[in-house]
Amino acid sequence: MSDNELIWRIAGGSGDGIDSTSQTFAKVLMRSGLDVFTHRHYPSRIRGGHTYVEIRAAGHEVQSRGDGYNFLLALGDSFARNPQEDAYYGNEEIKPLSENLDELREGGIIVYDTGLISEEDVEDLNLEERAEENDWHLFPMDLRSLAREHGREVMRNTAGVGVTAALLGMDLDPFVEAMEDSKMTGDVLQANLDIFQEANDIVHEEFEFTHDLRIPEGEHEEEQALLSGSNAIAYGSIDAGCRFIAGYPMTPWTDVFTIMSQHLPEMGGISEQVEDEIAAAALAVGASHAGAKAMSGSSGGGFALMSEPLGLAEMTETPIVLVESMRAGPSTGMPTKPEQADLEFVLYTSQGDSSRVVFAPGNVEEAYEQTRLAFHIAYEYQIPTIIIYDQKLSGENTNVPVSFFDREPEPDLGSTLTEEELKEAAHDASGKFERFQHEPDTDVDNGVSPRSLPGQSGGRYLATGNEHTPTGHISEDPDNRVFQLERRLQKLDSIRAELDEEHESNQTFFGDESADYGIITWGSSQGAVKEAVERLNDAGSPVKGLGVSDMMPFPEDEITAFIESVDEVMVVEMNATAQFRGHIQKELGRYGEKLTSLLKYNGNPFEPAEIVESCELRIEDSDEEPTAQVHIEPAAGD
């Protein structure tokens, strides 16, 4: 745990505007030279319900939530439904304060809005007493009245940020600049500026600074941009030349869908909100078939509806990119909570032997990188490619150097022929193009049979979800079947070879290379694992880590080498049935006795300390249970 860091939590009700406020604050922190990482915790409702955004900022790299936090801005929930303790949801008015106390670190700061949080409620919490015990520093202030005085009640967010800036000793100019840059104008802007300034003044006039916490120092070598995983997926798609998206809203996938819908029309692209997810995936197939770079996506339930069109894309070898944004399941589950429990589903859903590519990016930069790669692979190999991520990566914002995005777009249609090329290509006696050749007459033997597009002269063929001959005619001939099926599967080996030989690895290695203890994780849990590994090494327990993104085709060599290099591996993932561990064993056909699991499925992502604790217990061979709400599932025979 670094001392030189701020973890600021703004808590209120859904609809209290804490998202935009925290976005502005995160930008100010980033501009002042700090690395930032945000985490959003919110309920599945539009108004009310306890929600918070956490911003971690430090002078060093931050890739994950921290352990707990050190600054609470409790706004009170202006949409609270129940002010009674015995109500089903408890007393909602006090929740922004009461629900957040357990994780507040020693020496932490609490600012709360006395305009919404009543004296009596605070007394019931024994706040003073607890503050004393934990060396918390309390700053009660009537933010609501201050906001009302100059503008409207929602502006108490701004007042809260003003208090924050004062208490942390921050320079005010960057805040003023950020507010002026935002969408606010005229009276609204002026009111916010006034509230911000006055809040600042009040702190200096009325409070004694008993706390030690101050804004950390940091400096960036180059300009940074603050983006979420959803931004990165959308931007990777745009830069890959994707100009067609079809979808149906579902949290958390909606973020990607709306970002694309905002930009595509201005870029000569097309966005379609359609009747359901079956249609959405079918539209992606149809658009790609006709020559567009196309995508669709959803979250668990919507993705389930996409199963059959996904299989159609496999069978007709239609390139598409789908994104699946996981949330806690089964069924409607917990719509706004992250989980990594759709892995097996995404790998195998749809009938028949599956032939698809699945990437699970570990952070914002990887989300961009692997989405671009997904389009490249999909269009080159005529195969559906899926980006699987989760509610956590979808909404987390982190800073990325602006120069990272300064590169050429890649709108290439891959293995698609031009009319010129079609003239040379194989046709049958009646003039039909041999779209699905048994042994494609191409320079490389990678299983890909180049395609034509409808409307091209001389490229006529039939695409069908039935097994088919080279020109696409339905056929149940055994020899043809074996040729076609094996060729479709051969593409996966070719893709694995290309990924190994021509691209930088999508797997991330970290920690002490000579360590005998290893941690493997996948997707968005990578950041927390990476930080845990660093801490373990700092504390004298040598550990190495591997964050895996290639789910399919499986990076057999890299993972085998990693497992072979250590005595024991802990597989860390956010689900209850150890899906990725099972996947490793299936793909490698062994290692059952070597793989322990650390699982978390309470709706909240891992914090580094939870991983550190569990890992230490394993290394010490202890029988003790971890104190956190996680579960250690021992290796087979353990």
Place this chain on the structure above:
Amino acid sequence: MSAFNAIGEEREIDREEFTADNEPQPTWCPGCGDFGVLKALKQALPEVGRTPDEVLTVTGIGCSGKLNSYLETYGFHTIHGRSLPVARAAKLANDGLEVIAAGGDGDGYGIGGNHFMHTARENHDMTYIVFNNEVFGLTKGQTSPTSPKGHKSKTTPHGNAKSPIRPLSLGLTSGATYIARTAAVNPNQAKEIIAEAIEHDGFAHIDFLTQCPTWNKDARQYVPYVDVQESEDYDFDITDREQAQDMMFEAENALHEGTVLTGRFFVDERPSYQDQKKDLGEMPREPLAERYFDEDAKWERSYDLLDRHT
């Protein structure tokens, strides 16, 4: 320069171009009404000047879905009920294509009913032919959404308790802008209606009565048929929604009483979805698919969107 030179090509078109030189021959049962659709299409397409390489026929699953196996065009034989979303996306990606979707009554009015409703509502510029044989043909004759009340099959051994769907009325309320019914036994009318539907700018829905002698034995060959435009017994304005609705209602009832009323039921000049989307700036004027072949095309980059993030 276009990358799709089959589109808009002006030349003499021989009817035979739409028939493959070699296999496969249609596998439909002798006397099946599906032959009638195939024949009418082969006649209509050259008549409206479309060449095999500029037509994309998208079908569902069923006996009817085999249509594009026997028709020389670009084809996409999709999955059960999903021909419409595939077809309309292809049209959005390249609206130079002549897109024709087709499938059975189960495919289009049952499992794909939601897509039918919405594709009609949005008024996509395409033709949709529903092979209505009032049964599930391919899966051996089960009751379908258009089977008459009381219809007995292996899944409704005591007779069907459900009233049949009203396909024409459904098309109308959903928003289709050309609605007609024809029958396999009426090849001339079928050809003309298909030609009109192709020329129509918007969603053209044809409920095509295709007898299934194998599973619908007691049923009908859809004769004698009456063309509502030609018969003196019927007089209504096909551009008038209310009159069209009444006529459809009557035709749907009459079918189960043994009178086969066919012809055009509704025509509306509402702009197509593609045109509306273009006018709103939500779809490029030049086909999207062309852009990928245009070496001078300028591709926007996310790098230029970063202002909002810095």
